Amino acid sequence: MRVQTEDFDVGGEIAALRRGNPTVGAIASFIGLVRDVNEGDRVSEMTLEHYPGMTERALEQIVAQAKSRWDIIDVLVVHRVGRLRPLDQIVLVVVAGAHRGEAFAACAFVMDYLKTQAPFWKKEQTPEGARWVEARAADDQAAERWSEPTR
């Protein structure tokens, strides 16, 4: 798990995760990106703040939960902080497994939990000034669906 200001190379990260491991039969990935619009307003830039220490701890716990819940081989999470602009990459989740079903599910689970449990906050710059992004009820609902038994 990494929290960093620098950008990441998706192809390189995936190659590193599966390198030399012939048990990996499926890779599922998610990439979150900065859009130039939110809630109907233009966004020129955003700043991502986090809680150093707790962030890494929360990401490790989320990944540990995914590994205990699905038969997967490895998980990578990279999340950027600091100043980002539209088109920039924010977050990468990669799950390596033997088969696609478990990899897809675990990847969605990690993202849903990250969005509600990992201590990151976005502040966006709009023509009307800077504002903190409000949490969305849809994100809570997305995380809650994993509370029901799925296997």
Next chain:
Amino acid sequence: MGDSDVYKGLAVEQGSAVRVLYFARLKETLGRDAESFPLPPGVSTVAGLREHLQSRGGAWATELAPGNAVRVAVNQDMATGDTRIQAGDEVAFFPPVTGG
């Protein structure tokens, strides 16, 4: 907001005091990112500490008012109002998270 700001003073006051951190919107409206103080008498839970901070009035009363969505972590684990706290703990108050 560097780590050095967040953790300054931790070494000298750890043990006798509770360390309280604030993030994102709360950090701005409350005007500080961290503070340390002796755990007030009678305060032994997250809910108790939140009430104590609310009693400062002004932005503290507004931001931490019951019903406002405020998340709390104790020693870097998500907590609830019932979570117990003691001297030496690190307690963080922040808005619902918006990463990803």
